[in-house]
Structures are given as C-alpha cells and as structure tokens.
Amino acid sequence: MSDRTDTPDGWVRELDARQRAMLAEMGVKVWVPAPPRAPAASPEPATSAVAAPAAAATPAPAGRSPAPAGRSPAAVRPPQAPAPAPAPMPAPAAPPSPARSDIATLDWPALREAVADCRACGLCESRRNTVFGVGHTEADWMIVGEAPGEQEDRQGEPFVGPAGQLLDAMLRACGRDRQAMDARGVFIANVLKCRPPANRNPAPEEVVQCEPFLSRQVALVRPKLIIAMGRFAVQSLLKTTEPIGRLRGRLHRYEGVPVIVTYHPAYLLRTPIDKAKAWADLCLAMEIDR
Structure with a gap:
C-alpha cells in the first residue's frame, strides 16, 4: 500500500483497484468523495449581458488596453481637453491725443480738452486731475511754474496751498490778482500739466x-x-542749464515774449x-511793463 496523505480524502485516493477489492472482501466499505466542483461563475451584471459577446467577438487591437469589464467599447470615451477660457474683453481704447503739431492750432476749449x-x-x-491753468x-x-504738487493735483488748479498764498501776496504787491479779469489779471500755468509722483522732479521726456x-x-x-x-520752468522756457542765480536780474525771451x-x-x-531777491525780480518786471 502506498503512503497515505495527511487527509482521509488523500488516503482514499492513494488506494489502487486491487486494494479496494481486498477491502471489499474484508467487508470494509470504502467511501470515495466526489471530485470537487468548480465554483459557479458569478452572474454578470445586467448591463454586460449584451455587451460581453460583442466584446469577446472583436479582439482588442494590439497595443491597446481592453475596455473595462461591464462597459462596451463604445462607452469608453477618450478624455477631452478642457474648453479654453473665454478671452477677456479688450479695454476701451483711450481717446487719441492730438498730434504734437496739431496742438499749435487748437483754441482754448480744444486745448483744455487735449490736456x-x-x-x-x-x-x-x-x-x-490735470492742471491746465487759471486766470x-x-x-x-x-x-509759469514747474509742476503740480499734491494740492494742485487734488484741486486741478496751479499754485494752491502755502506756495499759492505766497504767490498771491507777491502779485498783490505788484497790483495784480489771479481772480481779476481786467488789466490787473494774470494767467498762471505750469510747465507740466500732471503731478509727478511724490513731487519728484520733472523728467526731461515729461x-x-x-x-x-x-x-x-x-x-x-x-x-x-x-x-x-x-x-525747471526757467530751464524749460530758456533751454538752458544755467542756475537761477546766474539768470536773475536781466531780460530773457521766449518766443519773442520778455521773460523775467x-x-x-x-x-x-x-x-x-x-x-528780497524775489522782490527785486518783481520790481524789474514792473519796470519792463511800464
């Protein structure tokens, strides 16, 4: 008799036909277990009952992964690229500024609008605000002053605040008034019409x-x-880099107009x-205007 295995079932399977016959003659009944059944296949989901044969009938192309179980190849869609974000609406274009050569032909309303x-x-x-001028x-x-400061930028008028108050006092000493619209009146403007940030000096290109x-x-x-x-007003009008101390006390010209x-x-x-030096300059101006 061959060696038996560790389990009864294994021991019975080791018996050959002659040994079974001998045991039968001895009145020993041998129970032979039925061979184990293969586990029943789990039922496919209802959604794959139709799709499975179609998938089995058509082999997957080489190099491509088969479709996931339970889904037909038609149901597998390639990933789509996200739709591009809508382009931002362009900002409205600023009104075109007049050409530098055209400025010389503008009247007062058109010039104020251009500034x-x-x-x-x-x-x-x-x-x-732009600071056009007053008077x-x-x-x-x-x-003619240099550039607007913080107060001028807020109010849109040149020479306001403490410096403007001193200018008004200087003009009154000369018999002039920025509010007058007759022979006593003056017109006040700056070289720059916009305030440089933090009251810095005007840049040459500005x-x-x-x-x-x-x-x-x-x-x-x-x-x-x-x-x-x-x-900056002096250097812009006279096209010079000379300091004020060397230019005071004498007459200059800008486009034919006398300049002090x-x-x-x-x-x-x-x-x-x-x-005191500024007062002497104003006295020279009054002398020239006689």
Whole structure:
C-alpha cells in the first residue's frame, strides 16, 4: 500500500483497484468523495449581458488596453481637453491725443480738452486731475511754474496751498490778482500739466511732451511779460542749464515774449532770506511793463 496523505480524502485516493477489492472482501466499505466542483461563475451584471459577446467577438487591437469589464467599447470615451477660457474683453481704447503739431492750432476749449485727455507720458497713470491753468486768458502777465504738487493735483488748479498764498501776496504787491479779469489779471500755468509722483522732479521726456501745451497757452494769451518761477520752468522756457542765480536780474525771451527769472514760492518758504531777491525780480518786471 502506498503512503497515505495527511487527509482521509488523500488516503482514499492513494488506494489502487486491487486494494479496494481486498477491502471489499474484508467487508470494509470504502467511501470515495466526489471530485470537487468548480465554483459557479458569478452572474454578470445586467448591463454586460449584451455587451460581453460583442466584446469577446472583436479582439482588442494590439497595443491597446481592453475596455473595462461591464462597459462596451463604445462607452469608453477618450478624455477631452478642457474648453479654453473665454478671452477677456479688450479695454476701451483711450481717446487719441492730438498730434504734437496739431496742438499749435487748437483754441482754448480744444486745448483744455487735449490736456485733460493727454496720455503722452506715464504721469497720466497716477494723476487725479490735470492742471491746465487759471486766470485771465488775455492778461499782460503770465506766471509759469514747474509742476503740480499734491494740492494742485487734488484741486486741478496751479499754485494752491502755502506756495499759492505766497504767490498771491507777491502779485498783490505788484497790483495784480489771479481772480481779476481786467488789466490787473494774470494767467498762471505750469510747465507740466500732471503731478509727478511724490513731487519728484520733472523728467526731461515729461517736459518735452508737455511743452507744446505751454507753447500754445503763451500763443493764445499773448502776454506782454512772462515770469518764470523755479529752476525747471526757467530751464524749460530758456533751454538752458544755467542756475537761477546766474539768470536773475536781466531780460530773457521766449518766443519773442520778455521773460523775467525768479525763485519759486515753495523755495522762498524754505529759504526766506531770498525773498528780497524775489522782490527785486518783481520790481524789474514792473519796470519792463511800464
């Protein structure tokens, strides 16, 4: 008899036909277990009853993974790329600024509008208001300052705040008034029409872009005299790099108009000792205007 295995079933399977016959003769009944059944296949989901034969009939192409179980190949869709985001709406275009050559032909309303719409340099991005100018548009005297400060930017008017108050006092001492619309009146403007950020000095390219506006204002006012106040106003009008101290006390010209050079009121507030020099400059202006 062969060696039996560890289980009864295994021991019975080891018996051959002769040994079974001998056991039968001895009256020993041998129970032979039925061979184990293969587990029944689990039922397919209802959704695959039709799709499974079709999937089995058509072999998957080489190099491609078969469709997941329970889904027909038609139901497997390739991933779709996300739809592109809608393009942003373009910002409305700014109104075109007049060409520099066209500024010389503008009248007062058109010139004021051109200054308000100007975007020729970066100062337009930070300004609150443009500072066009104020006063009598046919005045004998024209005051030209440098650039608007914080208060001028807020109010849209040149020479306001403490420096403007000092200028008004200087004008009254000369028999002039910025509010007068007669022979006592003045027209006040700046070289720049927009405030430089943090009251920094005007940049040369900013002066160049604003120069046609000031030139046209002078042409429209037709003053008998220009008083240039401050280094940047003097250098812009006279096209020089000479300091004010060397230019004071004598007559200059801008486009044929006499020009007197003096200190800016803001400088005089910081350096009161030079107020006497500024008064001498105003006396020269009154002498020339006789």
